[in-house]
Amino acid sequence: MKTLIAISIIVLVAIALVPQIAHAQLAQQTAPEKYLDLRATVWNEFFRMTTAAFTVGAVVSGTMIWLVWRFRESNPKNKAPTRWEHLDDPAAGDPEEGH
């Protein structure tokens, strides 16, 4: 799990940084324009924001999918109740009495 999270963070950072670095290098190679290119600026911003939105979507939905998969009833890891699952359930009876 630790490795997965670490890899995910590294991939996210790479996705954010690589285009920025590439863009900065390209800007150094070409002569600066006298005026800002609005078209390029606005569309670049649009694609950066789209990438960010899809990344947030992937992180949130990925977490939810993992949550549902990990804590499903049929998962062998869930046979023994966790320490958070000793809840008062009148229908379940008292485990101390052996019901």
Next chain:
Amino acid sequence: MGHDTAEWVFVAVVIAILVYVGADSWYTEKLVEDVPADATVIKVTGQQWYWSFEHPNGTKEISTLHLKVNHAYKFEIYSRDVMHSFNIPDWVVFEDAVPGHVNHAWFAPNQVGTYPIQCREYCGLLHYNMRGTLVVEPDSKT
């Protein structure tokens, strides 16, 4: 690693991305709104159902706007009657024309050509035909 760690990493990643979104948008908005000091002011007036343009030297044009390539232009956008919206899609110029209010937009065309201008706010029966043409011409001085 306990549950807490994974949850905090999740929260941190999402917050980091959202902070990046906010900071980057703010910076880009500042860039885009910064009108060059040497921009030529063009008065744009919308009325049912055509656009008229006035250059600084008093020259007026109806529906067709002639500009020079590699110059910056600042539009002062007026409306004589109802809400219109001045849009040059190819140059991402898009600003409402509001009666009694002056709006601004700017751009600096870097390609010669002919581009459509259109009204993007429903303004009555002939809204669909409230179109114009932007002609970006070579600069004879360069």
